[in-house]
Amino acid sequence: MMTATLAGCIGPRPAPPASVAVVPPPAWRTALGTGAPIRADWWNAFGDPVLAGLVARALANSPDLGSAAARVEEARAAVRLARAQQAPLVSAGVPLTDGQTVSPLGRPSDAIGVQPLVQASYDLDLFGRLRQASAAARAQALASEGARDTVRLAIVSGVATGYITLRSLDQRLRVARDTLAARAEALRIARRRSTTGYTSNLELRQAEGEYHAAEQLVPQAQLLVTRQENALSVLIGDAPGPIARGLPIDRLLAPAIPDGLPADLLRRRPDLFQAEQTLVATDRSLDSARAAMLPGVSLTGSAGVVLSTALANPIGVFSVGGSILSPIFDAGRLRAQADAAAARRDAAAFAYRRTALTAFREVDDSLAGVLRSGQQAIALAAQRAALAGALRNASNRYRAGYSSYIDQLDAQRGLLTAELTLIQAQADRLNAYVTLYQALGGGWSREDVAVTTR
Template sequence: MKRIAGLLAGAFAVGGCLGPRPVAPATTAVVPPPAWRTALPASGAVRTDWWSAFGDPVLTQLIERAIANSPDLGAAAARVDEARALQRLARAQLAPSVSAGLPTSDARALNAFGVATTNVAAQPSVSVSYDPDLFGRLRNASAAARAQLLASEGARDGVRLGLVSSVATGYITLRALDARLAVARDTLAARGDGLRIARRRAETGYTSNLELHQAEGEYRATEQLIPQAQLAIARQEDALALLLGETPRAILRGAALTALRTPPIPAGLPAGLLRRRPDLYQAEQTLVAADRSLDSARAALLPNIALTGSVGVILTTALSNPVGVFSLGGSVLSPLFDGGRLRANADATIARRDQAAFAYRRAALTAFREVDDSLAGVQRSGEQAVAIRGQRDALAAALRNASNRYRAGYSSYLDQLDTQRGLLTAELALVQANADRLTSYVSLYQAMGGGWSEADIAPVRR
């Protein structure tokens, strides 16, 4: 755990223009620790309070709606119920089996006088069978079913964690598309002013029609960005509605992209947060289940002892009093020759256990990679946004100078046109950089197994 803490201790410290839409109605060295994950509540994989750090209540509301209505999460919960039923079934194999019966029989015969008589006999009985499970075959099978149940719960938490991260990422993407649409409309308005100036100059004979056609072509090029952005917005809204478990509809907007705050990242994140990752927990429990299944398969190679007993009475018209009967016995069943089926099953179980061990190792390595990628994304996208913002400010100042010089007749229209193109590119790049930075925070939330809180960070600070 010290090595894990050292790897995570270097965490970087970084600090709607849309028209209305119609709203529709044992042989491996990879061994998990015995208590890898502490007990969490049913919603432990999702910290709804963590999203409040973005300063947008609409985002938190969308996440809560997705958790309540998502069909994927409902299917994952149904798989947990199935695993819980299978665990009860495996545990029931350890209990004695009790059954009762009431068979009846009748016999017809002729007596000495030639009269037909009927004897009716009833045999009510209770039978009990029990497998003492001397070699742990049933106990290991029950333990494997228990581990499979925990693995299915980890899978459910993984679906929930991926769901809320997808909703947050989709919402950020939607706000970025809104910002791109706003940039396109502002640029179109500015180029409309330039087109009017170029037309007035061409009509008065001050300039040639070349500048007029250049201004008109640039205006049309900017005009086509608006329906393109509107189409992307409509598709993103539909994708978000699907995550929310709803029919396609307009999505409520909250804070603008630039108004979304970012949760502060401490100088060191505790390694224990990785223990809450559902995929890591699922891989661990899958390994435990495979190991217990291996023990059960090996126990199947040993003799099986079963105890049976029955108690009953015989009631018949031929006897004046009932007759009590009982039996008690046991049986030993040992595999002598089965064509190698049991041994092959044990070997296959060993291979599955090894696969689960390597999958567990890969899940752990993937967790470290995702954390490092997310931290790097937060830092580098922030640095990129700062650089693009400086470029945008410089190009905005250059555009003002070029426009003034063009109006005064000191420079050609090409100078203003080139500056306008560069400014539009910088504006769109800045929107994308801000969205990438916010998305990196969401990825870090998911990589850390559900975000972090002040209580999680306090042990590291001490």
């Protein structure tokens, strides 16, 4: 059985179990899953209405989601076709005969004859070949719905990740501009001190080099922002262009994770549901292939009337019959088809197990990412505060003539590195929440936790 909770994934790892059972419970899609829609507002937990608007546009305009929805409609049409194969087939025809006929007295005469006819045929399906094929089509349709929901979840997660990355790049650009302004001020002071002969030209050249080093950071950050805007625009189904901004990255909310998240939330993952239904479809296809090796019984019948200018009254005709068709020698065709269906069923079973194990790994990684990236962000924030204080002290000592310019330069470099690393850690932490939402199949709510823990 699945582990009871997911909270232990971020603590010390227990010893691995002897085996991992991934067989779905009987009521797989009743309380949670694709049958119950994915929570439609988990991205609002970050507290940014602009992000919510981008997600809505992506869900409305994404060509990938439209293509997945078209495949769902195709699968549903296949279900209707499979059901129609189990119904009787009725056809009608009205052949027209114009030519010489024989009269009741045995003399030839020119006449026009019409014979409307209705024919019906029905396969009794004694061994369930058609029923199993219909069940396979239904399972395949459910698998296509799981694939559509997988695409939907990936689009939402991609938009959220792309927006968080964009806001982190905006913050990097702001830091680059602030650093450039600080280096410009340092260069001004160095030039004044060099002009008055208070310092040598070495400090001036060092200040010029650091200014130009900060200067190249600005266009580099601007390029990254433009590329991220274009990528996000395409993801939401628009032409490349600017993206609206909301909250800065340091004001985006970190959603609260309940203690003891139940592992049954993994049941709502659409990719896991897709793998399960694919397994069901291949199993039903195997049953249908095996039933095709058994005799088939069908009934046929026809009824109609004969109308002719050579006859005084219409003549009614009808026929009823049955047939049994059983393969005697087919050079192993049906056996090969059954073996191929069995191999596909086995491959689907292994794919389902791999998908389930991947789901456990992704949740474990996401929970660890949320915890560790949060710890890293706290440590980096403390480091940044310390280095900012060191820079103030170094700048004051340099202006008072108690220390060299190299001390201030080292403090500036350290603060810049800490600020950029802190921005990346903040983005990594928020993206870890997005990954966790995706790994759990679309987030969680109090109702979800209550349902899965009962």
